[in-house]
Amino acid sequence: MKSYIHWICLFVPALMSMTTHPAISATSSLDLQVKETAGASRNAEIVRSGIPPPVELNLTNLDHACVRxxxxxxxxxxxxxxxxxxxxxxVSTAPIQWLLASFPATVSANQTTTYRLFFNDSTCSPSALSNTITVSQDASGITVNTGAASFRIGDGYTGLFSSIQISNSGSVIMGGATTIAVNGQEYGHVNLRDVTVKKGDLATAVTSP
Known part of the structure; x- marks a missing residue:
């Protein structure tokens, strides 16, 4: 069976860069190579990538798709x-053109781990992600809890985060104001007045001011 390779690169825990190889031909599986480039071992860190199944597969659902x-x-x-x-x-009868795969990857420092996405394998028993990310909202802001840390957004603050609490140590990091420098002159912005959850699932939280 011929497999093609799709790259997922890890740089730092909060930032992931992904590059794709040329078009995937009609194949029932796809190699996903997760490469660690920052020199830090990663244990079950969420990676994600968009993948274009070939139209020839006529893949209309993900009932028998899984990552191994x-x-x-x-x-x-x-x-x-x-x-x-x-x-x-x-339109559930139309073939899938793009899918998003999110899964926890474990990779040693400066090494590569190969996973494989099976598009339609009757032996697949999809295993859902545990509740790795939770999002809660109150009148003044949003708290995103990743398990490793809780990020507070809002509270009329001028920074990216109003605070970050590290779970294993209990320490709290207070945010600073967000500024931009143009021709040596720094500029800020007004206090954050409102925050909206645009997307929240087991692997992702997306908010918008």
Missing amino acids: IENRTAVASQLDVLGRYNAGKS
Whole structure:
């Protein structure tokens, strides 16, 4: 069976860069190589990438899709349909054009771990991600808890985060004002007045001021 490679690169815990190889031909699986480039071992850190299944697969659902590690052990993952060929995303009979794969990857420092996405394998038993990220909202802001840390956004603050609390140590890091320098002159912005949750699932939280 011929497999093509899709790259996912880890740089720092909060930032991930992903590059893709040329078009994927009709194949029932796809190698996902997760490469650590910052010199820090990663344990079950969420990686995600958009993947374009070939139209020839006529893949209309993800009921039998799953991610496996090199030894073919299934990995808990979240697979979402992003778009379909010549149809709206809600048209379930149309082939999937883009899907988003999110899963926890474990990679040693400066090493590469290979995972494999199976598009339609009857032996797949999809394992959903545990509740790795929670989002709670109150009148003054939003708290995003990743398990490793809690990020507070809002409270009329001028910074990116009003505070960050590290879970294992209990220490709290207070945010600073966000500024931009143009021709040597610094500029700020008004206090944050409102925050909205644009997307919240088991692997991602997206907010918008």
